[in-house]
């Protein structure tokens with residue numbers, strides 16, 4: 001089973017992801033951007049305020065393709081639980097916001113990016129969405145790069161809501177304004193329920 005963690009910068013995904021290691025020590029824990037050379041190229045692009053929006057999308061998508069073939073698919077083939085801190089929904093939400101604000105001229109960027117992925121990617125079995133307002137997210141993240149900005153994160157949040165509206169059965173919303181302990185407890189309960197449901201199939 002592939003479970004992904006999604007949400008704005010600062011919503012607490014990594015905090016939750018780290019806590020889940022103690023509960024599921026045999027699971028495969030991974031993340032996007034990865035730490036591969038593709039992910040290193042992504043990090044350079046994210047750090048560049050003048051990065052080309054399409055080039056950045058394709059760098060992130062290349063990192064995802066390698067992540068799929070090198071990590072995700074082999075782990076799933078071995079019957080392992082896979083938990084990824086960010087995955088394709090981050091591309092849909094973030095890069096659609098970037099393209100919409102650019103002069104690239106793609107009319108429906110979220111649909112465009114989803115179309116690219118539909119040709120090769122594997123959707124998550126479930127996604128836990130840590131729900132936090134853009135301002136609090138930017139504050140927690142520290143506004144350290146071009147993505148961690150209030151207005152941009154508000155656009156990203158709107159894209160996440162569109163994704164949730166389109167697939168309400170895949171997303172599990174968690175109130176990320178609660179304490180770290182409460183958020184972790186809620187996420188652990190959701191993951192346990194997902195695994196129980198899988199076992200009953």
Ligand SMILES: Nc1ncnc2c1ncn2[C@@H]1O[C@H](COP(=O)(O)OP(=O)(O)OP(=O)(O)O)[C@@H](O)[C@H]1O
Nearest residue numbers: 008009010011012013014015140141178179180183
């Ligand atoms: N529930 C919470 N309440 C308050 N602060 C939190 C909570 N969860 C995490 N934090 C804090 O917010 C900051 C960001 O947390 P974390 O790195 O887990 O978020 P993230 O979603 O992984 O962010 P990013 O996507 O930018 O990596 C950290 O300083 C962390 O201690």
Ligand SMILES: Cc1cn([C@H]2C[C@H](O)[C@@H](COP(=O)(O)O)O2)c(=O)[nH]c1=O
Nearest residue numbers: 009032033060086087090091094095147
């Ligand atoms: C996978 C992915 C990530 N991003 C953005 C979101 C963050 O601002 C940075 C780094 O992610 P992290 O969780 O802080 O490590 O990258 C993105 O824009 N698109 C993506 O597909």
